[in-house]
Amino acid sequence: MHAADDARRAQAKSRVLLSLAAKEPVLAILLVALTVLQVTHPRAWLSLPALIDWQTVMTLAGLLMLTKAVELSGVLMWLAHRVVHHVHSERSLASLLIGLAAGLSMLVTNDVALFVVVPLVLSLHRLTPLPVKRLTIFAALAVNAGSVLTPLGNPQNLFIWQTSGVSFGRFVVTLAPLCATLMAMLYALTLVSFKAKPLDLSRDATTQPVDRAFASVSALLFTAFVLLADSHHVGIALTGVTLGFLLWRRDAVLKIDWGLLAIFALMFIVLRSVAALPWIRETIAGIGIDTTLRTYAAAAILSQGISNVPAAIMxxxxxxxxxxxxxxxxxGGFGIAIGSLANLIAVRLAKERHMWLSFHIISMPFFCVAGALGAWLLMHLR
Incomplete structure (x- = not known):
């Protein structure tokens, strides 16, 4: 009897693990990686939370709540209705969304830009049939390309700008050729990937009513949250947003993607544990990144394994x-999805099947071409 019970429990556990792997493949991979790391290079379990960048996780949690609130208010559907009546083809719409994503990412970071653009894409899809997967992938590429330009565009830029001591203007001027090249590549790819066919507006009957009070408060809180997070008071901002929505509109808290928060927390633990492995550091030191191209190549390639923010710091x-x-x-933010955390956010927000394969079919060739052009720019422009 005991043997039969043990067998049933083992089968139940296996089904749970298989179900997790099917529904949350990234989370499953991270859990396996953490298990392997703890077996081969054990750390005290209580020390693992210290590896998490809680500022980033809290910022992500607040943005998830705020974008869910904006979605529930109906304002995104209203905006989508206005957009589809001023854009006449699928290709024009893709170009507009790519420009919006890139422009926003230069000012409010690539992650925040995605929290505006991807929900807008999903709202547009409710009004007219769209290639959601492709548009989401291009939005992710756009925020990675646009955020290159300014120190505010992404965490690695902010870190490099602060540690290098260069002026804001010099940073922008230095990165402008690469940003322009990446955006030109993206728009050229857009012309090939999206058709010039007219949008089908048969689904666009009547606009959804907007809860103006909810939308206005959400917009104000969104602005305040970003400003507080930027001034390193994200804990206060998250507490205020969470308590406010729980007391007023609790759906904005209860319906967020909690799995994405778990993935981010585990990513920090796993990636920082890998980055701290002695053989990783010895390998980098042994390679000797003492030339321009070696530094560039090491940064681009290492980003594919541990993401570009940890790569920059290491x-x-x-x-x-x-x-x-x-x-x-x-x-390095292109290529493998893990190269930029923004890629993971985009894929999760879209909630489309087979998204990972579709993403890499586009992003890997883009990375190869961008890598070659980036090296040429680095060596020929000073």
Whole structure:
């Protein structure tokens, strides 16, 4: 009897694990990676939460609540209705959304830009049939390309700008050629990937009513949250947003993607544990990133394995060539989805089947071409 009970429990556990792997493949991979790391290079379990960048996780939690509130208010559907009546083709719509995503990412970081653009894409899809997967992938590429330009565009830029000591203007001027090249590549790819066919507006009957009070409060809170998070008071901002919505509109808290928060927390633990492995550091030191191209290549390639933010932080200990490092981690945001955390956000927000395969079919060739062009720019433009 005991043996039969044990067998049933084992089968139940296996079904749970298989179900998790099917529904949350990234989360399952991270859990397996953490298990392997704890077996081969054990850390005290209580020390693992210290590896999490809680500022980032709290910022993500607040943005998830705020974008859910904006969605529930109906304002995105209203905006989608207005957009489809001023854009006449699928290709024009894609170009508009790519420009919006890139422009926003230069000012409010690539992650925040996605929380505006991807929900808008999903709202547009309710009004007219759209290639949601492709549009979401291009939005992710757009925020990675646009955010290259300014120190505010993404966390790795902010880190490199602060540690390099260069002025804001010099940083922008230095990264402008790479940003322009990446955006030109993206728009060229847009012309090939999206058709010039007219939008089908048969679904667009009547506009959804907007809860103006909910939308106005959500917009004000969104602005205040971003400003507080930028001034390193994200804990206060998250507490205020959470309590306010729980007391007023609790759906904005209860219906967010909690799995995405778990993925981000585990990513920090796993990636920082990998980055701290002695053989990783010894390998980097042994390679000797003492030339422009070596620094660039190391940053681009390492980003594919541990994401571009940890790559920038780690490699900054081995080189003072901030320009090559910035070019490398910027290009490293393309390719494998893990290269930029923004990619993971975009894929999760879209909630489309087979998204990972579709993403890599586009992003991997883009990374290869961007890598070659980035190296050429780095060597020929000073």
């Amino acid at each position: 490699l900054a200990e081995f080189t003072k060539d901030w320009r090559s490092l910035a070019f490398g981690v910027s290009v």
